[in-house]
Amino acid sequence: MSLDLSSSDSAPTPAGITLAVDCMGGDHGPGVTLSACRAFLERHPDARLVLVGRLEALAAFSHPRATVVAASEVVGMDDPVEIALRKKKDSSMRVAIQQVKDGAAQAAISAGNTGALMAIARYLLKTLEGIDRPAIAPQLPNGKGGATTVLDLGANVDCDAEDLLQFAVLGSALVSALTGNETPTVGLLNVGEEAIKGSETIKKASLLLQEAGRAGALNFHGNVEGNDIFKGTTEIVVCDGFVGNIALKATEGVASMIVDFMRQEFSRGVLSKLAAVVAYPVLKALKGRLDHRRYNGAALLGLRGLVFKSHGSADEWAFGHALDRAYDAARNNLLDRVQERIARAAPLLARSAPVPAPEAAAATHP
Template sequence: MSLPRIAIDAMGGDEGVRVMIDGAALARRRHDRFKFLLVGDETRIKSALESHPNLRASSEILHTEGVISGEEKPSQALRRAKGTSMGKAIEAVKLGHAGAAVSAGNTGALMAIAKLSLRTMPGIDRPALAALLPTLGDNDVVMLDLGANTECDSRNLVQFAVMGAAYARVATGREQPRVRLLNIGSEEIKGTDEVRDAVAILRGAASDLSMSFDGFTEADKICRGEVDVVVTDGFSGNVALKAVEGTARFVADLLKRGFSSSLRSKIGFLISRPATELLKHHLDPNNHNGAVFLGLNGIVVKSHGSANAAGVANAVAVTARLLEENVTERITADLARLGGSTLRMPRVQEESA
C-alpha cells in the first residue's frame, strides 16, 4: 500500500537540487511505496532526475523559481513564502496534495511558514522541534524543543512531553517511554519555576499518557540510554544539542590526530579500525537526520542543511514513518484523554498564590 505523497523542497540545503533528489531517489530504492511531489525549479529538477528513472516514475514536479535563502529572517521569508519552494511544499500539505513536507532550508523560516500555514493542533500552544539522538542504550532518545521556542512556560513543557512521548512510541516502539525534563540537577528543589511546575503537572498526568515520568535528568545523561524523551525549552535544547554535536566532532578529531601521530599509532589504528568505524557510523549526523516540527496540523520534517544523500534519505524515512504511524492522531488522542484542561492550567505557583 502506498503512503501519501511526500513534498520535497528540492531547492533547500547547502547543495540544493542534486543532494535532495539523490536522497529522495535513495529513499525510493529502499522503500518502493514512497511517492513524491518535488517542488522547485522544473528544469533543474528534471536534469537531476535523468539518472533516477525510478524516482521520476513515482514523482510529480511542482514548478517554482523562488528560494528561501539561509540568511533570510523568518519575517522576510513569510512575506514571500507563496512563491518559494519551501512555501509551496508546506502549502501542498495544507491543501492535502501531500501528506508531509521535507526541507533542508532555513530552519527559522521553515518554522514560521509551517506555523502560519498549518497552524497548531487544538490543545497545543506552540509547536516544538524534536530530533533523535544516538545513545549507549538500545534506542535513540527524542529531544525537544531544539530551538523553535527560546522561552517556555510550564504548560509548553507539559505539551512538549505529551508530543515527545507520542513520537517516541513511534520511533522506538516503547509503549511507556521514559520521559524526563532537562535540569541543572536531579533534585526536586533545583531549576526554574517553570520546570518545577511542569514536573508537578506531569507527575499527576503521566498515568493517563502512557509514559514513565520521574522528574529531571541532567545534560551529561542525555545520551546514556537511561531516558527515551528529554524535554526542555528551545534555548537550552539548542545549546545542549550543539554541545553534544561538538563533543562528538571533538572526540572524532582527537582520535584522528592521535592515530596519525606516529607509526605505532597508525598500526594501532589498523588494529582498532572495526571499532573506530563503528564509532564513526554511530556519531555521523546523517544517520540521525530528520528533525520534526511536532504540534502542527500536518507533518513537516527538517533535514540538516549539510546532509548528504544518505542523510536526506533518512529524513524521508523519518517522515514516512510518522505518516505510517499517524503520529498527529496519536498526539490528539493523548490530549483528548486529558480533556485539554491539565495542559492549559495556570502555573502551579500562580494558582496557589
C-alpha cells in the same frame, strides 16, 4: 533497532504515503535530494513523492511515482525569517508545506533554514488546538544503541511550565508513532534528579508532568540530568529551546573535539600512523555508531500537518533517513496520535492555562 519501522509489516498499511520534498533546501540542494528521493522510492513501493523546486533543476528526474511542482524561489540558509516568510512566497520550502495543507501530501521534508521552516510551517499550517508553540524534536544517539528524542531543540527560547507539558505530550506521540511503544518514558531536563531542584518554571513543570502521569496522559519518569540524554535513561527528554539548543551544540562541540584529538594523535609520527591503519576498522565502526546522520530528520510537532527538518549538511544517505522518518510518521498516523494525546491531556492543558478555554489560552499566549 526499534527506530526503523519503515520496512515493518506489522504497522498499519493505509493507502500509499505521499511526501512533499523541498528539493532545493540544504547546503547541497537537488544534487543530494534527488538521488535520495530516487533511492527512497525504490525502498518504499507504496510511496509517492511530490518534488518541489525550480523546474530546470528537477527536469532530469523522472519516476512513475513522482510528480514535480514548480517553485520559482529558494529560501537561502542565511535568509532572515521575515524575508523567507513575507518576500519569498513562491519558495520551494513554502510550496512543499502548502502541499501538506492542501492534502496533496501527508508530510513535507526540507533541509533548509530551520527558523524559516518553522515560521512558514506555523504560518501555513497553524498550531493544533491546545498547543501554543510548536517544537522541534530531533533524536540523538544514546549509549543503549537507540536514540533519545529531545524537545524543544531551538524553536522556543522562553518557555513556561505549560509549554514543557505540551512538549512532553507531543514527544510521546512522536515516539509512539515511530517505535510502536505506546508508553515511552518522559524525563524533565533539570540540574538534579530531586523534585525540589531547578528553576521556578521547572519545578512547576515537574508538578504538571507528575499530574499528567497520574492522569495517564504520559509516562513521566521524573527529572533527568544532561548526561541522561546520552545514557538513554528516558526515551524522551523535555526542555526549553534555549537549554536544548545549547546542550545539543555543546555535545556536538565536545564530540568534534574528541574526533580532532584522535585525528591529531593518530597522525603524530610513523608509529601512530601505523596504529591508525591497524585500528582503522575499529575506528570506522565507532564512527558508524556515533554517526548522527542515522538520526537525521527532526519532527516539527504541534502543527496541523507533518513537517520534518533534515540537517542542512545532509548527504544522500542522511537525507534518505529524514525521508524515511517522515514516511514512518505518516504511515503510523502521527497526526492522529498527537491529537489523541492532546485530547487525553486536555483537562491539564486547559487547567494550567491562564484562561479556562484552550482556544483563548492559545490566542492570548505571549
